[in-house]
Amino acid sequence: MKKSVTILTLAAASSVLAACGSTGLLNRERPDEFAVQRQAPLVVPPDFNVVPPSSGAPRPSENAAEQALDVLFGGPAPRSSVETSALDRAGAADPGIRSSVGDVATNTVDKGRVTRDIVAAPQGDGQFAQAVIPQ
Template sequence: MMRHLALLSLLGAAVAVSGCENIREQFDMSKSAPDEFRVVSRAPLTLPPNFALRPPDPGAARPQEGTARDQARRTVFRIEEGSGPSVAEVMPDDGRSESERTLLVRAGVPESEPNIRQIVNAETRSINEASDSLINDLVFWRKDEPPGVVVDAGAESRRLREAQALGEAVTGAGAPTIERREKGLLEGIF
């Protein structure tokens, strides 16, 4: 009897402990997925095409970049290796100084579209009209009911007073009626 009781208590303790997360981890019974933030991809190892090529010295200037001043000059003034047409050929004298015309030519003003603002506005307008109709269809999906007959307040008041004076029902002939249209099958849901 004692042996059965010990076996049952041992079995109960095993069942109770198997639900604990810490016990599962200690006995390596739980699954552990890799941390996706620690996984890094590495470039494949390749050999350079020239085996005599030596790696650059740390901190040495790179020959293809030049100095910072040369980089800035090439970026700002769009200096190319070849020489193009002169400033006088591209932009005739229009009262500006030679330096102003040179700056405008190097900035690309002669090749620019003169009415770009109108083109951009027209394209934006066409895109907005197309999306606007879809938005209106989604927001205002219910169609407005057609307007009913407008009741003249003065005439209706006279009619009611005459009907009361004669002792007739006010809902008799000439009384305005409200005619409601039939609702659709799913109309009351939304």
């Protein structure tokens, strides 16, 4: 019984596959979709009076980034009094700060696990926040 079902299944599958071939029942004349191309018509520019750039003038593409920033953010805005006072209190940064931070001779203080846990704590309103000091 199993052999006859297997043979019938193989015969049906082979006949279905044969029908999909070039000599099968589903053979139709179709255009080759890869041979079809669309070519856009030639367009003549409406004006040939192109003005040469003036000497010393910046190229239009050099100002593209500045123009984009001005369009997006509205150009430079004046700083508020709070921002100005915070910057005045902070003072000027040391120009070599990035070099000295990674230096081996830079003294660092280990704040411990509690500070690391506070900094890494999830954001929330802190209503139920508590610090657990390990003993």
